[in-house]
Amino acid sequence: MSYPYFVVKQLLLILVVACVLAEQNNPQTVEWSSKSYGPDGPWQAVTVSIGSPPQTVDLLPGGSWMSNVLAPTVCANGVACDVAKLAGFYNPLTSSTTFDIGQTGDISNASMANTVGALPSLYGSANWMFDNISIPLLNGVSGNAYNALILDFDMLVISAANEKLPDGTTYPVQIGKLGLGAPNANQTWLHFPPNPNWNGTLLPSALFEQGLAPSDSYGMHIGSAAMGIPGSLNIGGFDQSRALEPVSSQAYIIDHLPIDLLDIGIGVAEGASPFNFTSQSGLLAEGNSSMGVATSVFVEAPVPYIYLPQSTCDAITKYLPVTFQEKYGLYFWNTEDPDYKRIISSPSFLSFTFRLSGSLSQNMTINVPFSLLNLTLTAPIISTPTQYLPLQPGQGPNGAYELGRAFLQAAFIGVNWRSAIGSENGVWFLAQAPGPNTPSENPATVIGAEDATIVGSTNTWKDSWHGVWTVFESSTTGGAATPTSSTSPSPGPHKSGLSTGAIVGIVVGVLALALIIVLGGVFIYKRSHAAKERSPEASGMDNHNDMSGEPGPRETYKSSGFGPSELETGNIPRKPIEMAG
Numbered sequence: 253m254s255y256p257y258f259v260v261k262q263l264l265l266i267l268v269v270a271c272v273l274a275e276q277n278n279p280q281t282v283e284w285s286s287k288s289y290g291p292d293g294p295w296q297a298v299t300v301s302i303g304s305p306p307q308t309v310d311l312l313p314g315g316s317w318m319s320n321v322l323a324p325t326v327c328a329n330g331v332a333c334d335v336a337k338l339a340g341f342y343n344p345l346t347s348s349t350t351f352d353i354g355q356t357g358d359i360s361n362a363s364m365a366n367t368v369g370a371l372p373s374l375y376g377s378a379n380w381m382f383d384n385i386s387i388p389l390l391n392g393v394s395g396n397a398y399n400a401l402i403l404d405f406d407m408l409v410i411s412a413a414n415e416k417l418p419d420g421t422t423y424p425v426q427i428g429k430l431g432l433g434a435p436n437a438n439q440t441w442l443h444f445p446p447n448p449n450w451n452g453t454l455l456p457s458a459l460f461e462q463g464l465a466p467s468d469s470y471g472m473h474i475g476s477a478a479m480g481i482p483g484s485l486n487i488g489g490f491d492q493s494r495a496l497e498p499v500s501s502q503a504y505i506i507d508h509l510p511i512d513l514l515d516i517g518i519g520v521a522e523g524a525s526p527f528n529f530t531s532q533s534g535l536l537a538e539g540n541s542s543m544g545v546a547t548s549v550f551v552e553a554p555v556p557y558i559y560l561p562q563s564t565c566d567a568i569t570k571y572l573p574v575t576f577q578e579k580y581g582l583y584f585w586n587t588e589d590p591d592y593k594r595i596i597s598s599p600s601f602l603s604f605t606f607r608l609s610g611s612l613s614q615n616m617t618i619n620v621p622f623s624l625l626n627l628t629l630t631a632p633i634i635s636t637p638t639q640y641l642p643l644q645p646g647q648g649p650n651g652a653y654e655l656g657r658a659f660l661q662a663a664f665i666g667v668n669w670r671s672a673i674g675s676e677n678g679v680w681f682l683a684q685a686p687g688p689n690t691p692s693e694n695p696a697t698v699i700g701a702e703d704a705t706i707v708g709s710t711n712t713w714k715d716s717w718h719g720v721w722t723v724f725e726s727s728t729t730g731g732a733a734t735p736t737s738s739t740s741p742s743p744g745p746h747k748s749g750l751s752t753g754a755i756v757g758i759v760v761g762v763l764a765l766a767l768i769i770v771l772g773g774v775f776i777y778k779r780s781h782a783a784k785e786r787s788p789e790a791s792g793m794d795n796h797n798d799m800s801g802e803p804g805p806r807e808t809y810k811s812s813g814f815g816p817s818e819l820e821t822g823n824i825p826r827k828p829i830e831m832a833g
């Protein structure tokens with residue numbers, strides 16, 4: 253009788269498949285460059301190698317669709333290009349594997365704001381090009397380093413472009429962006445037969461299609477070079493310690509991540525306030541009767557500042573030692589004012605309250621410490637490095653109120669581009685990100701292919717800044733001055749010491765035991781009822797037994813028509829393998 257042998261073979265197969273899945277479908281962790289970039293940062297970047305022979309370029313990660321890379325011609329005419337030279341160029345003329353097609357069209361002496369996926373603040377000329385790229389990654393769980401190769405990578409190669417200051421002064425573009433996916437798996441143009449579609453490839457979908465990442469998704473916290481918060485970027489997953497609960501999940505639109513902003517306030521995390529109040533709320537709508545209950549904003553990694561209505565900027569800055577500079581459309585910190593140092597080094601923050609996951613009644617708040625809003629303008633924007641508040645009155649380059657990189661220093665964002673499998677609809681995630689006191693090497697957590705929500709860490713945000721900011725003695729209550737917590741952040745409840753592989757092993761083991769018990773019972777039952785049972789399923793099982801020496805047990809498992817239905821009645825998950833995801 254070969255039936256027990258058949259059962260053992262199925263169990264072995266399940267074990268093997270589960271282990272293979274556990275090895276491959278881990279989040280892939282992107283490595284960050286050791287350099288950071290201005291002229292309005294410092295911003296942290298990631299390194300990619302483009303073309304043959306490889307040209308190494310640092311790009312700021314964020315935004316959707318094609319990556320934007322700078323050709324050396326952006327620095328023609330001896331213009332100020334220190335940042336661009338440091339970050340590196342892509343010269344298609346010296347790559348033997350570059351490719352372009354006429355059907356993409358190009359951008360010629362025009363604003364790039366209307367081109368989906370282009371850096372919106374630029375005015376200039378660019379072409380779509382495709383080339384192989386190599387990107388250094390770590391397997392998010394095993395930690396093994398390797399270079400992922402992506403063919404036909406979708407790029408907008410900028411040959412000449414300027415940024416424009418509010419007073420009309422221009423300066424050349426300084427650094428490109430690494431696009432982090434799109435609603436579509438590829439950017440596709442009509443081309444020639446026999447292959448009527450030309451596909452430019454994108455980072456998360458390419459790794460997903462190569463079987464390296466478990467989903468077409470990413471999770472990112474850009475961190476802060478100035479405050480020593482390393483960047484975190486995972487494809488197909490996220491670092492749970494970078495997303496503090498609650499995590500808001502909402503729909504994206506073709507090129508943007510919109511969310512309803514409900515309010516802005518000022519607060520102090522611990523100790524006495526550096527202001528003459530302990531907290532302020534209502535700043536978003538203050539002095540503006542035409543603001544509704546909620547204001548839709550875009551969360552935008554490709555733009556630098558926080559762009560809000562003039563009335564809101566007025567309400568925020570009346571409490572701050574800053575001076576508006578019309579030439580730049582920004583506020584400079586009055587660094588001689590004693591309040592500047594007090595506020596920047598204190599546990600005080602600007603708070604942004606958002607609608608939580610589209611709810612009518614629930615909200616979530618992201619606190620951006622003022623210490624992260626002490627950024628530096630450098631050349632070519634200004635000749636002397638100058639501390640500024642990254643807040644600009646009016647709409648941003650995408651024609652909306654926008655929360656750019658300055659905000660994202662304190663916020664986690666992620667996108668699962670296709671959480672509703674089979675369609676081009678997904679969700680994006682927003683959560684409070686921690687401060688400098690955060691684990692640097694934390695195994696990444698999977699974002700499953702169909703996940704529409706993710707679970708963040710229950711670490712306390714205040715603890716993640718512990719020891720970094722200066723807590724002031726409270727004049728009224730002596731106790732409030734001492735830090736309320738001296739413990740280092742404890743890992744969230746969803747992090748155990750077990751690797752994905754170990755968890756898969758345990759799950760598979762338990763399921764295997766259950767299978768043996770159920771199938772063993774079935775086996776005994778079948779034998780005692782053998783004379784009565786003459787159903788098609790039973791004869792199918794007989795056929796299977798006859799060819800049990802053949803390869804392809806997976807197929808015969810399905811075709812037996814027996815095991816799975818019995819498993820269902822036994823209340824055991826029908827597809828235990830999928831629990832690996």
Ligand SMILES: *[C@@H]1O[C@H](CO)[C@@H](O)[C@H](O)[C@H]1NC(C)=O
Pocket residue numbers: 304349351384401403
């Ligand atoms: C780069 O792309 C070309 C096709 O454009 C391909 O033939 C070549 O093998 C690729 N190079 C590498 C290193 O894979």
Ligand SMILES: *[C@@H]1O[C@H](CO)[C@@H](O)[C@H](O)[C@H]1NC(C)=O
Pocket residue numbers: 360361377
């Ligand atoms: C853009 O305009 C400048 C000056 O008007 C001109 O010199 C240059 O050739 C134009 N570039 C393109 C790509 O049309």
Ligand SMILES: *[C@@H]1O[C@H](CO)[C@@H](O)[C@H](O)[C@H]1NC(C)=O
Pocket residue numbers: 404437438450451452453461
């Ligand atoms: C994306 O483009 C690549 C390269 O052309 C192709 O292999 C892949 O099948 C495309 N994916 C989808 C979903 O169309």
Ligand SMILES: *[C@@H]1O[C@H](CO)[C@@H](O)[C@H](O)[C@H]1NC(C)=O
Pocket residue numbers: 438440447449450451
């Ligand atoms: C591009 O993707 C489409 C599917 O979206 C596919 O039909 C086509 O063959 C792909 N083209 C190439 C060159 O791989």
Ligand SMILES: *[C@@H]1O[C@H](CO)[C@@H](O)[C@H](O)[C@H]1NC(C)=O
Pocket residue numbers: 540541542543547561562563564
């Ligand atoms: C008041 O709010 C409206 C709606 O957001 C905006 O269009 C307008 O510019 C604001 N007014 C001022 C003075 O900022």
Ligand SMILES: *[C@@H]1O[C@H](CO)[C@@H](O)[C@H](O)[C@H]1NC(C)=O
Pocket residue numbers: 528570571572
């Ligand atoms: C609080 O300080 C602001 C300036 O920072 C000042 O205008 C205001 O009058 C002060 N309020 C009180 C109650 O002292």
Ligand SMILES: *[C@@H]1O[C@H](CO)[C@@H](O)[C@H](O)[C@H]1NC(C)=O
Pocket residue numbers: 478592593596597626627628639
């Ligand atoms: C503001 O940032 C600059 C540049 O990073 C730094 O040198 C300075 O100490 C910061 N100011 C305060 C008060 O922390």
Ligand SMILES: *[C@@H]1O[C@H](CO)[C@@H](O)[C@H](O)[C@H]1NC(C)=O
Pocket residue numbers: 514515605613614615616
């Ligand atoms: C956020 O939710 C809390 C608790 O429900 C509520 O008290 C608060 O008013 C809400 N804030 C905003 C800005 O809606």
